[in-house]
Amino acid sequence: MPKTPSEILSAIAAKLGLDRVGSAGGDLDVTSPIDGKTLARLPSSSTDAVAAAVERVETAFRAWRRVPAPQRGALVRVFGEVLRERKQELGTLVSLETGKILTEGLGEVQEMIDICDFAVGLSRQLYGLTIASERPGHRMMETWHPLGVCAILTAFNFPVAVWSWNAAIALVCGNALVWKPSEKAPLTALACRHLLDEAAARVGGVPEHLCEIVIGGPQIGAALAQHPKIPLVSATGSCRMGRAVAPLVAGRFGRTLLELGGNNAMIVAPSADLDLAVRAILFAAVGTAGQRCTSLRRLIVHRSIERKLVDRLVAAYGSVPVGDPLAEGTLVGPLIDKRAFTAMQAALEAAKAEGGTVHGGARVLAERHPDAYYVTPALVRMPQQTEIVRAETFAPILYVMPYDSLDEAIRVHNDVPQGLASSIFTTDLREAERFMSAEGSDCGIVNVNIGPSGAEIGGAFGGEKETGGGRESGSDAWKAYMRRATNTINYSNELPLAQGVKFEVG
Numbered sequence: 001m002p003k004t005p006s007e008i009l010s011a012i013a014a015k016l017g018l019d020r021v022g023s024a025g026g027d028l029d030v031t032s033p034i035d036g037k038t039l040a041r042l043p044s045s046s047t048d049a050v051a052a053a054v055e056r057v058e059t060a061f062r063a064w065r066r067v068p069a070p071q072r073g074a075l076v077r078v079f080g081e082v083l084r085e086r087k088q089e090l091g092t093l094v095s096l097e098t099g100k101i102l103t104e105g106l107g108e109v110q111e112m113i114d115i116c117d118f119a120v121g122l123s124r125q126l127y128g129l130t131i132a133s134e135r136p137g138h139r140m141m142e143t144w145h146p147l148g149v150c151a152i153l154t155a156f157n158f159p160v161a162v163w164s165w166n167a168a169i170a171l172v173c174g175n176a177l178v179w180k181p182s183e184k185a186p187l188t189a190l191a192c193r194h195l196l197d198e199a200a201a202r203v204g205g206v207p208e209h210l211c212e213i214v215i216g217g218p219q220i221g222a223a224l225a226q227h228p229k230i231p232l233v234s235a236t237g238s239c240r241m242g243r244a245v246a247p248l249v250a251g252r253f254g255r256t257l258l259e260l261g262g263n264n265a266m267i268v269a270p271s272a273d274l275d276l277a278v279r280a281i282l283f284a285a286v287g288t289a290g291q292r293c294t295s296l297r298r299l300i301v302h303r304s305i306e307r308k309l310v311d312r313l314v315a316a317y318g319s320v321p322v323g324d325p326l327a328e329g330t331l332v333g334p335l336i337d338k339r340a341f342t343a344m345q346a347a348l349e350a351a352k353a354e355g356g357t358v359h360g361g362a363r364v365l366a367e368r369h370p371d372a373y374y375v376t377p378a379l380v381r382m383p384q385q386t387e388i389v390r391a392e393t394f395a396p397i398l399y400v401m402p403y404d405s406l407d408e409a410i411r412v413h414n415d416v417p418q419g420l421a422s423s424i425f426t427t428d429l430r431e432a433e434r435f436m437s438a439e440g441s442d443c444g445i446v447n448v449n450i451g452p453s454g455a456e457i458g459g460a461f462g463g464e465k466e467t468g469g470g471r472e473s474g475s476d477a478w479k480a481y482m483r484r485a486t487n488t489i490n491y492s493n494e495l496p497l498a499q500g501v502k503f504e505v506g
């Protein structure tokens with residue numbers, strides 16, 4: 001008899017510090033999308049509790065900023081070791097709380113480990129420039145300092161990886177953290193804090209309250225966004241959330257790092273390797289039940305190969321195993337909740353009304369799991385890019401549209417409000433280079449011959465337009481978590497002024 005999500009949670013709870021979580025009860029019902037049943041009940045944080053948490057974290061920051069960056073890196077290194085030890089349990093919890101298939105739950109923890117490795121190296125590379133001064137006997141340089149308390153708001157669909165992208169880097173930069181996880185996935189957050197505490201205990205000398213968690217929905221997020229002692233709010237979620245959070249932070253001249261919705265496309269050109277393209281499309285459009293910010297949502301296919309590609313995709317879609325995400329062989333788990341299912345069905349109805357032909361998209365396993373929402377992935381042929389195609393529906397819907405010229409394909413590609421991830425399948429070098437050029441894709445992630453999803457941590461991650469402009473993870477994303485001071489040092493006996501200005505008394 002297979003175990004229920006709540007039985008599986010009981011078996012791994014102690015290793016994640018969750019054995020007593022939920023026993024006190026609370027107003028927040030945490031359910032598993034696998035069966036729709038309650039995993040735990042947690043109390044939401046009050047606004048006073050948020051303020052008190054920020055005070056504690058600020059005190060921790062004052063101590064942490066004095067610790068040399070390579071020593072801060074030691075905490076992150078040991079955190080990475082703890083994650084390696086608990087990868088199986090934490091990955092399983094990700095699957096229980098979000099409905100991801102196990103390999104993706106484990107992959108998320110691997111991403112945490114990878115960012116820890118990256119951040120440890122970074123802890124010895126927080127470089128500033130040395131700049132030539134125009135004044136004799138002077139030197140200029142940049143120094144990078146931590147910002148202070150950083151608030152991290154996370155979405156349900158990457159409940160641990162996105163936090164770790166922010167946390168690992170913000171910590172080596174010398175910041176302290178308040179984390180508001182999604183109200184749909186707070187258990188993974190509590191587990192991460194337990195594992196970070198364990199790493200801190202092994203390392204020693206780490207101030208208490210370096211990372212606090214506050215539990216709740218938009219109100220708690222808004223309280224953090226408005227808090228005057230939080231210089232940076234890093235917020236991941238829908239464009240709707242970004243539209244609410246950004247003005248609150250801007251109103252007090254705080255900084256935001258926004259990682260919002262995507263509406264990611266792939267152009268498939270006549271020269272494309274279709275075998276590779278079909279595999280890439282399946283993973284990007286169907287994987288994670290279409291609930292990645294980088295999920296493939298729009299397929300722009302050259303008219304000469306559209307019929308052939310659609311036939312292959314319809315056949316492949318028909319054989320994708322949908323079901324228990326912890327069972328061997330399943331490729332598509334459940335949607336997060338009923339709301340996601342309703343939004344998916346409404347989008348399919350709108351697509352039909354706008355001229356689309358829908359394959360798939362129906363609810364399955366409803367008798368076995370009346371409170372959970374499993375669907376077959378949907379493929380929708382559209383005559384052109386209509387309003388519903390231009391919106392992000394967080395579900396496995398792939399709209400397919402034909403094109404005749406690359407100019408037209410790029411225009412359609414960029415004609416959406418979001419600008420996260422993009423890709424082209426072509427073996428024509430000119431087309432590939434054009435897509436990556438200034439007149440090509442307008443997204444933050446631009447790929448050739450791989451799908452738009454599944455980024456590695458080494459590159460900067462994020463997107464343009466309504467995706468919010470933030471960059472996290474690799475490259476020089478660390479600069480978002482620090483403030484830059486420009487230093488001018490006079491080692492001469494004179495006081496020359498810049499620009500030749502004379503200012504002498506008498």
Ligand code: NAD
Pocket residue numbers: 153154155156157158162180181182183216217218219220221222236237238239240241242244245258259260261262292293294392394420462467
């Ligand atoms: P969501 O916007 O509903 O919630 C995200 C987080 O913001 C949650 O913690 C939520 O409580 C909080 N929140 C929501 N409204 C708020 C408000 N008005 N004020 C303050 N806080 C608020 O998103 P979701 O459903 O959890 O996640 C799916 C969305 O996230 C999709 O749009 C997806 O594309 C996006 N996403 C983006 C990225 C990225 O890196 N660009 C990564 C993951 C998810």
